[in-house]
Amino acid sequence: MKYSLRTSFARMVLVLFLCLLAVTIAGRMVTLTGAWEYCDGFPFCVPDHPLGWLKQTHMFLAGVAAILMFLLLRKAWREQRHQMVLLPLTTILGVMFFGQVLVGAIQVIQSYPPHLVLLHTLTTIALWVSLLLLVYASGLLAVDHEQAENLDRRQRVKDFVALSKPLIVGLLLITTYGGLVIGAKAWPSFSLTMWTLIGGALAAGGSSALNQYIDRELDRNMQRTAKRPLADGRLTNAEGLAFGLGLSLISYYVLASFVNGLAALLSLAGIIYYVILYSLWLKKATVQNIVIGGGAGAIPPMVGYAAATGSLDWTAWILFAII
Structure with a gap:
């Protein structure tokens, strides 16, 4: 295969790359010059110093990049729905881009908590790696x-x-809420409850989608599962993979930004447990897969408990053992 910009998708990816490069350079210049002090409005401001226009330019470029990212996601899901590399990679890139914006805003509001600072840094690295891969892959x-x-x-x-298996998601959210109430030792606030359950629902839905992607060939051979979207061919394999990865990644950003880092890490551990340990390995390795794999279903109450307390103690582990 020879790299080419003959497709509109590849050209749009390259334009996005150049735009994000300009955003990064402008942002670095804003930091080095202290330009944010001369333009304190958002998203628009009236600069009272020439350096203020630098910050305004940075915000304008960031807005253009956001529009381009949205259009690229739309184009990928319309035109590249059979592409096993491009669709998942574009989806991951889009989630990380908007996740980076979210984390950047939240960390300022919360006075730069360490877990968000780390997440912001790691997302920056992962975003650029993904973008470079997408620039190359789109040309091929x-x-x-x-x-x-x-x-x-x-x-x-x-x-x-x-x-996303909504019935299973609903059952897992019940145990998540139970852990939340036990951890809070009272009725938790509406905000904490909402964000914990949203993050948990996204994580469970993403895990279920990835599980169906992994089992799609097996599902075609069983009457009970043959009509599932991937097994029946109503959705492409690329769509199933991209959907599962996207939901899983969004769940982490939601929990890390609006709940706490421990809840986000536990949710991620549950996804890895269910998708990799259970779906990829145990399900094909032993008849005891459900027993051992059941540990993934016991993590949601720990997520709820950690959301309420920010820590894990013996109570959380008892909840895990009970489930």
Whole structure:
């Protein structure tokens, strides 16, 4: 394969790369010159010093980059839905981009907590690695579709909901809320409850989607599962993988930003346990897979407990053992 910018998708990726490079350079200049002091409005301000225009330029470029990122995501899900590399990679890039914006804003509001500072730094590195990979991969793999496929949007929504296994998600949220109440030793606040359950739902839905992606070939051979979206071919393999990875990554940003770092890490551990340990290994290695793999389903109450307390003690481990 030869690298080429013949497709509109590859060209858009390159434009996004150049725009983000300009945003990064402008942001660094704002930091070095202290330009933020001369333009304190958001997203627009009236600079009272020439350096203020530098910050205004940085915010303008960031806005352009956000629009480009949204358009690229839309284009990927419309035109690259069969591409096993491009669609998941673009989705991950988009989640990290907007996650970076979210974490950057929240860490300022919360006076730069260490876990968000670390997450912001790691996201920056991962974002640039992903972007460089996408620039290269899009020049090799992207295809142009002059006319988008005629898809039933209502059916697709139903299929994506089915991919997340909403019944299982609901059951896991019940145990999450139980851990939240026990940890708080009272009725937790609406805000804490909302963000914990949203993050938990996204994590559980993402894990379920990844599980169906892994089991898609097996599902085709069983009557009970043959009509699942991936097994039946209503969604492409790339869509299933991208959807699962996207939800899982969003869940981490939500929990880390609005709950706490420990809850986010526990949720991530649950995803890894279920997807890698259970779905990829145990399910094919031993008939005891459900018993051992059940540990993944016992993590949500620990997430709730950690969300309320910011720590784990013997009570949290008892909840894990009970489930």
